[in-house]
Structures are given as structure tokens and as C-alpha cells.
Amino acid sequence: MHCAVKCLFAVALTLLAARADAERLQVVADVWCPFNCQPDAPLPGYIIEVLASIFPQDQIDYQVVPWKRAILQTRQGVSTAAIAATAQMVREGKLLTSQQQVGHAYDCLYVAPGSTREYHGKASDLQGLQRLGIALGYEYVDGIGEWLADPANKKKYFAESGDEPARRNLRKLMVGGLDGMIEDRSVMSFLLLDSAYAGRVVSVGCNQPVPLYMGFSPKQPGADKLLEQFDRELVALRQSGRLAQILAKYGVEDWQP
Secondary structure, three states: OHHHHHHHHHHHHHHHHHHHHOOEEEEEEOOEOOOEOOOOOOOOOHHHHHHHHHOOOOEEEEEEOOHHHHHHHHHHOOOOEEEEEOHHHHHHOOOEEOOOOOEEEOEEEEEOOOOOOOOOOOHHHHOOOOOEEEEOOOOOOHHHHHHHHOHHHHHHEEEEOOOOHHHHHHHHHHOOOOOEEEEEHHHHHHHOOOOOOOOOOEEEEEOOOEEEEEEEOOOOOOHHHHHHHHHHHHHHHHHHOHHHHHHHOOOOOOOOO
16 A cells, blocks of 8 residues: 555656646737638648647647737736747847747739739839728838828728738639739738639739747746747758648748748
8 A cells, every 4th residue: 555655646746747847838929821820720820830849848829819919918928929020029029039930921912813013112013003902900011011101092902901801802802803912922822722712813023021030928937948949949840841841731931941
């Protein structure tokens, strides 16, 4: 009996130790598929799958919240990290950034096949558009941002809101309700995996790429070790070919040649 008690005590200590080693990593963002999609979707987002591969011993608690709240919760230490933030967002949010990028954001102009329009990053490339679809609340830069900021164009663009503005704009463009739409290249590549949309629109040019990072909380215990593990293991995922396998499911190409 005495041996049995000792054995049970030893098992209990082992379980407690294992639980102490496993952490709950809460990562937050608004929905931006394919970077991060709905948590309960068959494809939750390639960054979510990457995180699960990098931190296999931990519970990845992915939660969808408005972007400003995601940054605030991460800065305050409520959440472990914010997903797919630009360097400026990380800096303004006073977060810790990974050295390894988790993707690139490219704003591109999409039009119907057969169009002769081209976009080379200048506002003048958009002249003549009368019905341009964009996403409400997104920040646009370069020629696209300049064109949108021109008061003369205020009635020439239409902003979609909600979780899937890209899909709604795409449907409008397909039936002639829009002359063109601005969307991130990875977002559109993912949508065009659907046979209902494939071949129905084409990209005629994009802005310069904007690198995206994981923004970690400076108040997270062991934040430095998390950053080191993230950077180290992402390199290993790329070298092993596992990263390419994950990205292929979302129609996304590796951002690092």
C-alpha cells in the first residue's frame, strides 16, 4: 500500500510538471484570411498553423477581436501576441517584434479579364475608374492611398465592411457592379482557389510589399524565449519544407525567396 501511495504521488508530480511546462498562448487579431481566418474553420489561417507547428507543446488560443483591441490587449499582457502586424503597428503599440516575417501585404488592383488598365503604383494609374471597391477601415498607401485621399474621387469608391469585404467586392466586380477593386494579393489568391471565382478577375499591378510580423507582449513572462523560439523554428519549418506545405493549402507563396 505504501508503495502504491508513493507511485501515485510520483505520477501526480509528473503531471503537474508537464502542466507547468505547457503554456496557453493567446494570439489575437481581426479576421484577415488567409493570414488568420475564423478559429473554427477547417483552414484557420496559415499563421495559426505555423504557430501550432512552432509551439507544439503549448495551447494556441486564437481569438478574433477588433484590431485596436488586439494591440491593446497584447501591450497590456492580456494576450501573448498580435498576428500579422506591420513594423509601424508594432512600434506604435510598443510590442516586441519577431525578426522573422510572417508574410507580406500587397495591395493590388483587380479588374475584369481583358482590361487594358495597368497599375504601377501611381495615383494617375487609377484615373478613369468610376466604381472602385475597397475595404472599410483599411489603410491604403502609395498611389492607391493618394487617389483615395483626393476629394474629387470621393464618389468613385465604395467601401465594404464586415469580415469578408473582399468576397463581396469580388462578386460585384464579377457581375459588372465595379470597375475594379483593391485587395491584398494573398487574400485574393486564397479566394481564387474557389472554382466559382477562378479566372474571373486579374491583377494589373500592386503596391510595394509591406512586411508583416508577430507582435509579442513585452509583459508576457519569458517573452524573449518565445521570440527566439519563434524565429528559430520558423527558419526550421522553411528548411524542412513544412512551411511550403502549409502555404500551399492557402494559395500563398513564400515571401522569402
